[in-house]
Amino acid sequence: MPTRGGPLRTLRLFWVFFRVGAMNELQYRANFIVQIFQSAIALGTGLAVLALVFSQTGELNGWTHAELLAVMGVHFLMGGIIGMAIQPNMERLMDDVRRGTLDFTLTKPDDSQVLVSVREFRIWRAVDVVIGAGVLAYAVSQLQTGITVADPFVFALALLLGALMIYCFWLILTTGAFWVVRMDQIAELFEGVYQSGRWPVTIYPGWLAISLTYLVPVAFAVTVPAEALTGRLTVETLALAAGFAIALLAFTRWFWRFGLKHYSGASA
Amino acid sequence: MTAAESTIHVDALSKTFRVPVREAGLRAAAKSLVHREHKDVRAVEAVSFEIQAGEVVGFLGPNGAGKTTTLKMLAGLLYPTSGVVRVLGHVPSRRESVFLRQITMVMGNRNQLQWDLPALDSYELIRAIYRLPAEQFRETRDAFIELLDLGDQIRKPVRNLSLGERMKAEFVGALLHRPGVLYLDEPTIGLDVTMQKRIRSFVAEYNQQYGATVLLTSHYMADVEALCKRVIVIHHGRILFDGGLADLAARFDSTKTIGVTLRDGVADLSPYGDVIGTEDGKSTLRVPRADAPRITSRLLADLDVADLTIEDPPIEDVIELVFADASRAVDEARTAESAASPR
Numbered sequence: 001m002p003t004r005g006g007p008l009r010t011l012r013l014f015w016v017f018f019r020v021g022a023m024n025e026l027q028y029r030a031n032f033i034v035q036i037f038q039s040a041i042a043l044g045t046g047l048a049v050l051a052l053v054f055s056q057t058g059e060l061n062g063w064t065h066a067e068l069l070a071v072m073g074v075h076f077l078m079g080g081i082i083g084m085a086i087q088p089n090m091e092r093l094m095d096d097v098r099r100g101t102l103d104f105t106l107t108k109p110d111d112s113q114v115l116v117s118v119r120e121f122r123i124w125r126a127v128d129v130v131i132g133a134g135v136l137a138y139a140v141s142q143l144q145t146g147i148t149v150a151d152p153f154v155f156a157l158a159l160l161l162g163a164l165m166i167y168c169f170w171l172i173l174t175t176g177a178f179w180v181v182r183m184d185q186i187a188e189l190f191e192g193v194y195q196s197g198r199w200p201v202t203i204y205p206g207w208l209a210i211s212l213t214y215l216v217p218v219a220f221a222v223t224v225p226a227e228a229l230t231g232r233l234t235v236e237t238l239a240l241a242a243g244f245a246i247a248l249l250a251f252t253r254w255f256w257r258f259g260l261k262h263y264s265g266a267s268a
Numbered sequence: 269m270t271a272a273e274s275t276i277h278v279d280a281l282s283k284t285f286r287v288p289v290r291e292a293g294l295r296a297a298a299k300s301l302v303h304r305e306h307k308d309v310r311a312v313e314a315v316s317f318e319i320q321a322g323e324v325v326g327f328l329g330p331n332g333a334g335k336t337t338t339l340k341m342l343a344g345l346l347y348p349t350s351g352v353v354r355v356l357g358h359v360p361s362r363r364e365s366v367f368l369r370q371i372t373m374v375m376g377n378r379n380q381l382q383w384d385l386p387a388l389d390s391y392e393l394i395r396a397i398y399r400l401p402a403e404q405f406r407e408t409r410d411a412f413i414e415l416l417d418l419g420d421q422i423r424k425p426v427r428n429l430s431l432g433e434r435m436k437a438e439f440v441g442a443l444l445h446r447p448g449v450l451y452l453d454e455p456t457i458g459l460d461v462t463m464q465k466r467i468r469s470f471v472a473e474y475n476q477q478y479g480a481t482v483l484l485t486s487h488y489m490a491d492v493e494a495l496c497k498r499v500i501v502i503h504h505g506r507i508l509f510d511g512g513l514a515d516l517a518a519r520f521d522s523t524k525t526i527g528v529t530l531r532d533g534v535a536d537l538s539p540y541g542d543v544i545g546t547e548d549g550k551s552t553l554r555v556p557r558a559d560a561p562r563i564t565s566r567l568l569a570d571l572d573v574a575d576l577t578i579e580d581p582p583i584e585d586v587i588e589l590v591f592a593d594a595s596r597a598v599d600e601a602r603t604a605e606s607a608a609s610p611r
Contacts, residue, residue, distance in 0.1 A: 104380035
């Protein structure tokens with residue numbers, strides 16, 4: 001990501017905001033309890049649906065029970081990452097645009113895109129990351145095929161690319177707030193679409209699979225990393241993911257700057 | 269920056285907003301979904317001024333005059349439609365990091381400190397963004413906290429602070445990087461008188477200590493009187509007056525106020541001028557500025573005067589007069605314009 005001071009600087013800023021934010025959120029234990037409760041319900045429902053499907057059939061469009069469990073694990077994991085680090089920042093940005101407080105961020109001597117992307121962190125959503133990792137580990141242990149030494153690294157890379165694409169998707173939509181100011185429903189809209197990522201996008205009809213790949217990059221965020229662990233991922237797909245991520249980052253960068261030129265702020 | 273250039277240089281600056289317009293009502297709302305009509309609103313028109321290093325300048329004007337729009341262009345938040353702005357030799361809208369490090373913005377009706385965090389934590393975040401050396405940061409922070417008498421308030425979440433305390437905490441945060449140019453947009457709005465005074469003296473102190481240039485908008489004339497020797501009056505996006513605060517009265521208000529207390533009670537003073545009030549035996553007269561000395565000597569000769577004062581009218585009244593004058597002038601100009609170019 002092009003920044004003043006480079007990626008290291010971005011990481012450092014992220015760390016400072018993370019430390020301060022996490023320190024404060026740790027005081028509110030009720031949120032932790034609520035989060036565990038929510039995650040447990042989501043996990044229970046997910047497992048029940050999977051069990052229901054596999055009580056009827058041995059495999060779904062070529063995916064076995066264990067493999068679909070892996071997809072579910074990645075879905076949880078990525079959902080946790082989005083809810084922890086991406087969505088809170090974007091919601092804060094929308095709020096700032098509406099209330100005019102983005103002015104403060106824009107008068108800071110640092111890259112504004114970086115600043116609006118690292119300010120918020122919802123530590124309790126880490127529960128989903130942990131659950132997702134647990135489900136994934138169990139699923140992998142149940143796989144008939146087993147995994148190679150390289151698979152976890154490829155998986156991590158695919159996961160990172162997926163998260164970057166989801167970030168770009170969110171930031172592009174949120175930048176739209178410069179023009180329309182109110183975009184309250186984005187979160188619900190995204191949540192709805194993201195739910196479809198619970199299943200590998202390859203089971204959906206073509207038009208939907210394409211939308212879930214290029215319009216809302218759910219496929220790259222969930223299915224592709226899951227493919228890395230289930231022996232399905234080809235070099236071509238990984239290269240496509242990398243290419244698409246870079247193109248999306250570049251476009252997001254351009255669009256953010258374009259949006260800033262049109263930002264007029266909430267007048268006093 | 270060349271030696272000759274002012275800290276803030278503004279030349280023929282204009283900003284036009286394109287805003288959607290529609291009539292009231294459901295039908296119009298539905299129509300505007302399909303076909304949206306726009307109107308150009310000229311928020312700032314051909315504004316020019318120079319501000320030198322260390323000056324504290326009051327930016328006056330009624331709501332919607334273009335003050336905030338101008339401030340935002342000076343801070344690099346808005347792109348000018350036309351004209352030239354240079355602050356400290358930089359073009360603000362380029363938003364160069366060296367430029368942004370030297371300015372700050374305080375808005376009375378908005379917060380930059382995080383609502384749920386103690387101010388102290390927000391200061392740490394600000395420190396990270398500006399990359400302030402630890403020692404300089406601590407020194408500045410503690411000095412400001414002391415000056416503003418904030419004490420332990422900075423350890424409470426900002427949402428638990430009173431409006432005044434919050435504003436003080438905001439000021440500390442906004443000045444931690446010791447900026448040389450301050451844009452203060454209604455910094456004392458909604459504060460009680462004591463708190464206003466506190467903020468004012470803090471700004472004055474900062475200005476002296478760091479030689480900072482300050483551009484201030486406020487609806488409280490007390491702020492302006494206490495801080496600014498020079499004022500720029502803006503109305504309908506144009507500059508009406510740029511000069512000393514004292515000259516403003518001389519230029520726009522051709523009257524003086526004479527306060528008279530008589531030794532033997534109240535007499536009818538209407539032959540001497542407009543009686544605008546009588547209170548506790550003191551009568552207040554409004555007289556033409558040029559006639560003030562003559563009328564004063566007549567009063568002293570004719571009556572048994574116990575006390576007499578001659579003052580400029582209150583600055584609020586002067587400002588009101590300026591805007592009333594300007595509105596009339598603008599209306600007349602528009603009428604003339606539309607008469608000249610019939611559509």
